[in-house]
Amino acid sequence: MQTKKIIVVGAGPAGVMAAIRAAELGQEVTLIDKNPILGKKLLLSGKGRCNLTNACGLNSFLERFSGGGQFLRDAFKKFFNLDLVDFFQSRGLELKTERQLRIFPVTDSSASIAGILEKELAKQNVKLMYKSKVNDVRVKDKEAKGVSLDDGEFIPADRIILATGGASYGFTGSTGEALSLARKLGHDIIPLRPGLVPLVTKEKYPRILEGLTLKNIRISFCSAKNSVTSEIGELLFTGFGISGPLVLALSGKIVDWLGEKREVVAEIDLKPGLTREQLDSRFLREFKMNAKKGIKNVMKSLLPLRLIDLFLELAGIDPHKKANQITSGERLALAGLLKGWRLNISGSLPLEEGMVTKGGVSLHDINPRTMESRLIKGLYFCGEMIDIDADTGGFNLQAAFSTGYLAGESTALS
Ligand SMILES: Cc1cc2nc3c(=O)[nH]c(=O)nc-3n(C[C@H](O)[C@H](O)[C@H](O)COP(=O)(O)OP(=O)(O)OC[C@H]3O[C@@H](n4cnc5c(N)ncnc54)[C@H](O)[C@@H]3O)c2cc1C
Numbered sequence: 001m002q003t004k005k006i007i008v009v010g011a012g013p014a015g016v017m018a019a020i021r022a023a024e025l026g027q028e029v030t031l032i033d034k035n036p037i038l039g040k041k042l043l044l045s046g047k048g049r050c051n052l053t054n055a056c057g058l059n060s061f062l063e064r065f066s067g068g069g070q071f072l073r074d075a076f077k078k079f080f081n082l083d084l085v086d087f088f089q090s091r092g093l094e095l096k097t098e099r100q101l102r103i104f105p106v107t108d109s110s111a112s113i114a115g116i117l118e119k120e121l122a123k124q125n126v127k128l129m130y131k132s133k134v135n136d137v138r139v140k141d142k143e144a145k146g147v148s149l150d151d152g153e154f155i156p157a158d159r160i161i162l163a164t165g166g167a168s169y170g171f172t173g174s175t176g177e178a179l180s181l182a183r184k185l186g187h188d189i190i191p192l193r194p195g196l197v198p199l200v201t202k203e204k205y206p207r208i209l210e211g212l213t214l215k216n217i218r219i220s221f222c223s224a225k226n227s228v229t230s231e232i233g234e235l236l237f238t239g240f241g242i243s244g245p246l247v248l249a250l251s252g253k254i255v256d257w258l259g260e261k262r263e264v265v266a267e268i269d270l271k272p273g274l275t276r277e278q279l280d281s282r283f284l285r286e287f288k289m290n291a292k293k294g295i296k297n298v299m300k301s302l303l304p305l306r307l308i309d310l311f312l313e314l315a316g317i318d319p320h321k322k323a324n325q326i327t328s329g330e331r332l333a334l335a336g337l338l339k340g341w342r343l344n345i346s347g348s349l350p351l352e353e354g355m356v357t358k359g360g361v362s363l364h365d366i367n368p369r370t371m372e373s374r375l376i377k378g379l380y381f382c383g384e385m386i387d388i389d390a391d392t393g394g395f396n397l398q399a400a401f402s403t404g405y406l407a408g409e410s411t412a413l414s
Helices: 013-024 040-048 058-063 070-078 081-089 110-123 177-184 205-209 245-259 276-289 295-301 305-314 328-339 395-413
Strands: 005-009 028-032 095-097 102-105 127-129 134-140 143-149 154-156 159-162 189-195 199-201 213-222 227-229 233-237 241-243 264-269 341-348 356-361 379-381
Touching: 005 013, 005 143, 005 395, 013 028, 013 110, 013 159, 013 395, 040 110, 058 070, 070 395, 081 095, 081 102, 081 395, 102 110, 134 177, 143 159, 159 177, 159 395, 177 189, 177 356, 189 245, 199 245, 205 305, 213 245, 233 245, 241 245, 241 341, 245 264, 245 341, 245 356, 276 295, 276 328, 295 305, 305 328, 379 395
Parallel strands: 005 028, 005 159, 028 127, 159 379
Antiparallel strands: 095 102, 134 143, 143 154, 189 356, 199 241, 199 341, 213 227, 213 233, 213 264, 233 241, 264 341
């Protein structure tokens, strides 16, 4: 096979894996990044522990992507979760599987993932050009010819892989400007929106609940057209609204509904294990047993402390009442709140705060079997800059590694 000059732009997980794979197959590879180190976002991932993939099977894996993830079938066929696990374990880094099949390094440190990638780049003789920003891709007769850096230097290439990430957490280098390059070359860019992002409520009281985590709850979001309900899990109050795993997982959908100017209401079920009737019976029992006690005191066994005053106010109950003074209407109002506490969603935090970017280079413009552009020969895309995004759980990093691997291999074999 003839050696080709390959340029990979972006030293995140997608670009690094692309560079490693192309070099492994004998190509002369240069990896360019504007940062002084590789994987700045990777280092932040999993709260610094790097949830690098998930051990679930292919179909469950694909379901965790917006739009069903069918585009990724070929990339996953080539390099999937067990291949990624083997990649790190065979290079001396042990991994472990935690709840919901999330896979982490046993070191609990994303730096150990970055360390293995660094060593492998060196072993495969990939030329590293850090602190170098690519600001143009040169194309002649619909074929990629090289890249220009912002200091004016032109670097010729036979194949170019763009792996410049999304447009959030800009301080990590993922600022989205390379998407403009793709657009300039004729690619359709699906509008960028935040994914895995906290939501903002119209109500101001989440502010007084900031930091409160509700465990074992369920949340549903409803608009005029659709509704979606979470699994049972945790919700976190922030200074401006709601966050936590359940909210983040569904936030992408909600951002799109809000984008269509729909009213969205969140309904929190604090007692998903009980029906409304069972909850009412429980209230009756508690109120009877503690008839002479103040209602605030009695509610301590039923609600987190920080919610009691608020719920009594929302149910229109005088907090100085004794349990035996609570009317059946008041009791039902309380049970209604615990089973379906409604908050109006007014928006989300901005794209910059999304853990993942929704949108990017349109899947119609990329060949899923090679990751090559359908418009420009010799130009490839991989990672978060393409229009794929998934839930939390290691799915986004696996997609970056897998599409990177496929792009790298395709440049070598094309
Ligand atoms: C806080 C946080 C936690 C996360 N945790 C997880 C997790 O635990 N598990 C998971 O699966 N996913 C997680 N993600 C998502 C995951 O980190 C990303 O999906 C992944 O990093 C995308 O990889 P990438 O290689 O496509 O892009 P990036 O990692 O964004 O890398 C892109 C690189 O391109 C470089 N670049 C951009 N433009 C240029 C240019 N013009 N010239 C030169 N270089 C350029 C940037 O400097 C950057 O280094 C998390 C994200 C965040 C923000």
